[in-house]
Amino acid sequence: QVQLVESGGGLVQAGGSLRLSCAASERTSGIYNSGWFRQAPGKEREFVAAIAWNSENTHYADSVKGRFTISRDNAKNTIYLQLNNLKSEDTALYYCAADREVWNGLSYRANDYEYWGQGTHVTVST
Numbered sequence: 001q002v003q004l005v006e007s008g009g010g011l012v013q014a015g016g017s018l019r020l021s022c023a024a025s026e027r028t029s030g031i032y033n034s035g036w037f038r039q040a041p042g043k044e045r046e047f048v049a050a051i052a053w054n055s056e057n058t059h060y061a062d063s064v065k066g067r068f069t070i071s072r073d074n075a076k077n078t079i080y081l082q083l084n085n086l087k088s089e090d091t092a093l094y095y096c097a098a099d100r101e102v103w104n105g106l107s108y109r110a111n112d113y114e115y116w117g118q119g120t121h122v123t124v125s126t
Contacts, residue, residue, distance in 0.1 A: 001025075002032060002098045002115040009094060009120030016124075017084045022096030022117060024077040033099045033106055034072060034079040035113055038092035038122075047108040048094070049081060059106050063089075086124045093119040 003025035012018055022034070035050040049070040050059045058070055069082040079096055097113035104112070 002100070004096050004098060004115060004117035006094065006096050006117045006120040009122045011123045011125060012086055014087060014124055014126045016086050017082070018086065018122060020081040020083065020094055020096075020120060020122075022079040022081075024079075024098070030100065031102055032115075033102050034070075035097045035099065035107070036070060036079075036081045036094060037097060037110055038090075038094045039119075040089075040092040043092075045095070045110055047110070050106045050108065051079065052106055053102050057106055059108060061108070083122065086122075088124050088126050090122060091124045092122060094122055095119045 005023050008018060008020040031053040033053050036048040037045050038048050039045040047061050048064055049068055051070045051072055055072055067085045072079045096117045098115040099113045
């Protein structure tokens with residue numbers, strides 16, 4: 001079982017930065033790939049970024065490449081998403097997710113992730 005709690009969201013002006021964190025519960029054990037997804041009002045959930053359990057591989061959505069960076073600290077059971085040069089279209093509820101089936105490689109599909117946090121809001125003002 002993996003329990004995830006996101007934090008770090010907030011209100012920021014366009015061009016600004018935020019760092020989101022996703023903490024896994026202390027009881028979490030084993031390895032898992034991690035992903036960040038987001039859902040804007042009235043839109044479907046979309047993939048943002050993913051990182052392998054050992055940090056050796058990452059994937060990004062084209063819309064965030066060069067602006068967002070995903071990372072993890074397994075000693076702290078925490079995954080991070082650094083958001084730079086934020087735009088109004090980045091406004092959304094951001095979720096982190098975990099995929100224990102690491103042998104399948106990184107996925108951008110939400111259905112491949114078994115565990116989800118409750119989300120943290122990011123609002124970008126212009």
